[in-house]
Amino acid sequence: MQGTIIKGIAGFYYVKAADGRTIECKARGKFRFDELTPMVGDLVEISVSEGKGVIDSVLPRKSQLARPAVANITQALIVFAYKDPDINLELLNRFLVLCEYNSLKVTVCLNKSDLDKGQNDRIIEMVRSAGYDFISLNADKGKGIEAVKEKLKDNITVLCGPSGVGKSTILNAIAGRELMETGKISQKLGRGKHTTRHSELIEVAEGFVVDTPGFSSLDIDFIKREELQYSFPEFSDFAGNCRFKGCMHYKEPDCAVKEAVGQGKINSFRYEFYIKMLEEISNSRRNKR
Numbered sequence: 213m214q215g216t217i218i219k220g221i222a223g224f225y226y227v228k229a230a231d232g233r234t235i236e237c238k239a240r241g242k243f244r245f246d247e248l249t250p251m252v253g254d255l256v257e258i259s260v261s262e263g264k265g266v267i268d269s270v271l272p273r274k275s276q277l278a279r280p281a282v283a284n285i286t287q288a289l290i291v292f293a294y295k296d297p298d299i300n301l302e303l304l305n306r307f308l309v310l311c312e313y314n315s316l317k318v319t320v321c322l323n324k325s326d327l328d329k330g331q332n333d334r335i336i337e338m339v340r341s342a343g344y345d346f347i348s349l350n351a352d353k354g355k356g357i358e359a360v361k362e363k364l365k366d367n368i369t370v371l372c373g374p375s376g377v378g379k380s381t382i383l384n385a386i387a388g389r390e391l392m393e394t395g396k397i398s399q400k401l402g403r404g405k406h407t408t409r410h411s412e413l414i415e416v417a418e419g420f421v422v423d424t425p426g427f428s429s430l431d432i433d434f435i436k437r438e439e440l441q442y443s444f445p446e447f448s449d450f451a452g453n454c455r456f457k458g459c460m461h462y463k464e465p466d467c468a469v470k471e472a473v474g475q476g477k478i479n480s481f482r483y484e485f486y487i488k489m490l491e492e493i494s495n496s497r498r499n500k501r
């Protein structure tokens with residue numbers, strides 16, 4: 213029997229089977245030897261006996277994220293807030309790079325639009341200039357929720373972003389009921405409580421959503437230095453016009469990407485982040501030698 217892993221907790225996997233049942237399963241011991249760990253989102257073959265299941269095999273994955281650990285995702289909604297907490301621009305760009313590297317379609321959502329004072333206009337322009345869709349939300353009031361529902365239809369979507377920005381509130385608003393516990397912003401730490409304890413695939417708005425625990429940092433140094441530029445889609449229109457084949461758009465002369473930055477055709481925030489990540493990856497490689 214085939215099914216999809218919708219939740220994994222403490223070594224147990226909950227599989228939504230083709231017949232509509234949700235079956236608690238354990239993975240066969242061979243997965244440990246194969247160094248393959250089943251993930252939320254995996255399409256699996258299972259055997260069922262007396263209501264309990266065993267995962268026999270994991271079908272080939274179409275996509276995979278390491279953090280959060282989810283498979284077969286088709287798109288990402290990257291959620292931040294206009295304020296409380298303030299937008300961490302570097303973290304936003306790390307999410308964008310990670311999703312682009314994994315070939316995920318991306319929509320950036322800013323929640324708590326009632327707190328919008330225009331201070332994030334440059335960030336919104338950065339997102340749009342890079343070619344990403346943008347939705348403004350006030351999940352508490354239902355603003356923007358219909359636009360999100362349209363995005364979710366017929367997709368498997370990872371809902372990602374830092375704690376405290378209202379991911380659980382958005383999910384609850386989409387479903388029209390309490391799906392996820394919501395937490396308050398910690399006054400002492402200035403960030404949300406980690407109310408979401410595990411990844412879970414939720415059927416909602418004619419699609420599936422993975423809600424995941426919040427993050428404070430994302431390492432992307434596993435990306436090869438030469439490949440990093442391909443996670444910046446706005447570079448593609450210019451990269452072929454550089455003087456040198458294999459240009460890294462860093463210190464090389466006659467670089468079309470750098471010229472585009474100077475002409476305002478590529479957002480300077482994004483280019484500065486690219487250089488920072490390029491140096492971070494290079495330094496990481498040197499330290500591992």
